[in-house]
Amino acid sequence: MSQSPAPAASDRPYFQARDLHAYYGQSYIVQGVGFEIREGEILALLGRNGAGKTSTLRAIARLDSPQLQRGEVWLNGQALHTMRAHQAARLGVALVPEDRRIISGLTVQQNLQLARIAPPLGWTLEEVYELFPRLGERKSQEGTTLSGGEQQMLAIARALVRDVKLLLLDEPYEGLAPVIVQEIERTLRKVRDLGMTAVIVEQNAIAALTLADRAVILDMGEVVFDGSAKEVLENEDLRHEYLAV
Ligand SMILES: Nc1ncnc2c1ncn2[C@@H]1O[C@H](COP(=O)(O)OP(=O)(O)O)[C@@H](O)[C@H]1O
Numbered sequence: 001m002s003q004s005p006a007p008a009a010s011d012r013p014y015f016q017a018r019d020l021h022a023y024y025g026q027s028y029i030v031q032g033v034g035f036e037i038r039e040g041e042i043l044a045l046l047g048r049n050g051a052g053k054t055s056t057l058r059a060i061a062r063l064d065s066p067q068l069q070r071g072e073v074w075l076n077g078q079a080l081h082t083m084r085a086h087q088a089a090r091l092g093v094a095l096v097p098e099d100r101r102i103i104s105g106l107t108v109q110q111n112l113q114l115a116r117i118a119p120p121l122g123w124t125l126e127e128v129y130e131l132f133p134r135l136g137e138r139k140s141q142e143g144t145t146l147s148g149g150e151q152q153m154l155a156i157a158r159a160l161v162r163d164v165k166l167l168l169l170d171e172p173y174e175g176l177a178p179v180i181v182q183e184i185e186r187t188l189r190k191v192r193d194l195g196m197t198a199v200i201v202e203q204n205a206i207a208a209l210t211l212a213d214r215a216v217i218l219d220m221g222e223v224v225f226d227g228s229a230k231e232v233l234e235n236e237d238l239r240h241e242y243l244a245v
């Protein structure tokens with residue numbers, strides 16, 4: 001073992017977003033956002049509609065819009081801010097977008113197989129079907145004919161069959177019935193307990209905070225709170241001010 005004074009790996013943040021500034025054309029939207037995540041930690045990224053949550057996730061995943069004009073994104077010592085989306089994806093950044101993007105004309109199984117066409121690979125289809133029995137039961141059904149909740153499960157499963165290092169979930173519970181939300185919550189708790197590092201964006205702040213270790217609240221493109229999820233759950237004033245719950 002090295003005797004160097006460098007911090008132990010477990011003390012070093014696994015993920016860092018540093019002073020992100022991102023634009024849609026001339027519109028300055030992400031205004032200096034920064035936060036860190038340790039390996040195996042789940043971060044709830046919260047804030048009202050239009051606060052900049054989706055834009056922040058997209059900038060981290062290195063999509064072309066919004067355009068990241070300043071700031072750094074680091075994952076396990078790798079500089080994502082120098083990369084395009086496909087390179088970040090290859091390093092294990094998986095964005096599960098709000099609209100789920102299930103590919104039409106393909107069955108559940110084919111959607112998953114398509115996600116597995118190139119290494120590095122993660123979970124096998126058997127493991128996915130064990131986690132999401134509903135997907136196993138419907139593996140021959142066309143993906144776009146699934147219910148909203150099942151499509152969300154498929155979108156998450158499609159991320160897990162890759163070798164995910166950072167899972168970015170954008171409103172996974174949106175538009176779903178409470179019983180389905182509970183089912184997806186159970187699944188995400190299992191994924192968390194297996195050591196996944198993740199960011200969850202949710203309007204259902206209580207559900208996100210229950211799953212997460214830490215919380216960052218955005219308001220008008222800036223971080224207004226960074227602390228433990230428990231702190232936000234216990235602080236009604238903070239929730240009223242920034243989350244409307
Ligand atoms: N494609 C876009 N072009 C221009 N402005 C956008 C675009 N997408 C989002 N915005 C604006 O950026 C701001 C933040 O949006 P978004 O990141 O989607 O917020 P949230 O996910 O927190 O609801 C909003 O004011 C929204 O209108």
Ligand SMILES: [Mg+2]
Nearest residue numbers: 053054055098
């Ligand atoms: Mg959004």
